[in-house]
Amino acid sequence: MFCLKKGPYQIITSSSHLDECPDLPVLCGCNEKIPQCSLVSHNETCPKAIIPCEYNTVGCEKRMKREEQEKHNEEAIKKHLEVAVKRINNLQLNLDVAMKEIDALQLLLPTNQVIMLNKYTKKKEQDDNWHSPGFYTSRGGYKMSLHVYPNGNGIGKGTHISCYIRLMAGEYDDTLEWPFQGEVTIVLLNQLEDKNHKKYTTSFDSTYKSSQRVREGRSTSGFGRIKFISHEELEYNPVTNCQYLKDDSLYFRVSGKATSKTKPWLVGASGVIQSKC
Numbered sequence: 001m002f003c004l005k006k007g008p009y010q011i012i013t014s015s016s017h018l019d020e021c022p023d024l025p026v027l028c029g030c031n032e033k034i035p036q037c038s039l040v041s042h043n044e045t046c047p048k049a050i051i052p053c054e055y056n057t058v059g060c061e062k063r064m065k066r067e068e069q070e071k072h073n074e075e076a077i078k079k080h081l082e083v084a085v086k087r088i089n090n091l092q093l094n095l096d097v098a099m100k101e102i103d104a105l106q107l108l109l110p111t112n113q114v115i116m117l118n119k120y121t122k123k124k125e126q127d128d129n130w131h132s133p134g135f136y137t138s139r140g141g142y143k144m145s146l147h148v149y150p151n152g153n154g155i156g157k158g159t160h161i162s163c164y165i166r167l168m169a170g171e172y173d174d175t176l177e178w179p180f181q182g183e184v185t186i187v188l189l190n191q192l193e194d195k196n197h198k199k200y201t202t203s204f205d206s207t208y209k210s211s212q213r214v215r216e217g218r219s220t221s222g223f224g225r226i227k228f229i230s231h232e233e234l235e236y237n238p239v240t241n242c243q244y245l246k247d248d249s250l251y252f253r254v255s256g257k258a259t260s261k262t263k264p265w266l267v268g269a270s271g272v273i274q275s276k277c
């Protein structure tokens with residue numbers, strides 16, 4: 001008797017128990033007698049069980065008895081190679097798509113530019129003004145530059161440094177929204193420790209002339225602060241442990257953040273694809 005259950009013989013041999021007895025032997029297709037309860041685990045190794053080809057992950061769709069796999073592998077070398085090559089090409093395509101998506105995501109990250117102005121004293125004495133190289137608010141974003149008057153201009157002349165942000169003609173202007181709306185922060189760095197930096201945030205409003213798109217070769221008015229910092233404040237201050245001017249150089253950090261009121265979903269987009277019809 002196969003049943004491992006203990007109990008009155010009449011109950012164990014009753015047909016209602018036999019139906020549910022876990023130990024009831026069942027004849028498998030491989031000619032083995034398997035206790036009912038072990039059928040599932042036996043199927044994992046049974047040579048007659050129908051299984052997908054072991055190359056199904058690369059694209060072979062054949063199903064066969066387990067014992068036929070080896071023979072199938074020998075016969076299907078060429079086919080398996082072909083589907084594998086196709087699979088690799090698809091992966092490459094997916095990778096390209098993923099890389100593009102990563103690029104698009106990076107567009108959303110604001111950039112943080114550190115800009116160095118050197119030979120400050122000379123520029124100040126010659127009453128020069130200085131344009132930083134152009135930079136982008138984000139990858140694929142607005143191009144701008146920092147405009148510094150070391151000796152000040154307007155009402156700041158002779159007493160203050162004046163700082164402005166100027167929009168420039170940029171590579172992505174066609175896909176960006178105009179006029180530029182957003183915030184630009186100019187930070188003059190304290191060169192002694194990472195605090196007490198001199199910070200000024202300016203908002204670009206659509207009504208400003210300086211928010212308009214700039215065409216290549218044209219210059220535009222800037223937007224910023226005439227009295228950004230006084231000349232005295234640049235020097236070493238032991239009370240606040242501040243020194244903005246050191247080795248005749250100033251360091252600025254400029255960050256920009258575009259905001260769009262009409263098309264917020266476009267902020268940071270790498271471009272707009274238009275349909276033909």
Ligand SMILES: [Zn+2]
Pocket residue numbers: 003004005012017021022023024
């Ligand atoms: Zn039983």
Ligand SMILES: [Zn+2]
Pocket residue numbers: 028029030031032042046047048049
């Ligand atoms: Zn079997």
Ligand SMILES: [Zn+2]
Pocket residue numbers: 053054055056060061062072076080
């Ligand atoms: Zn196969």
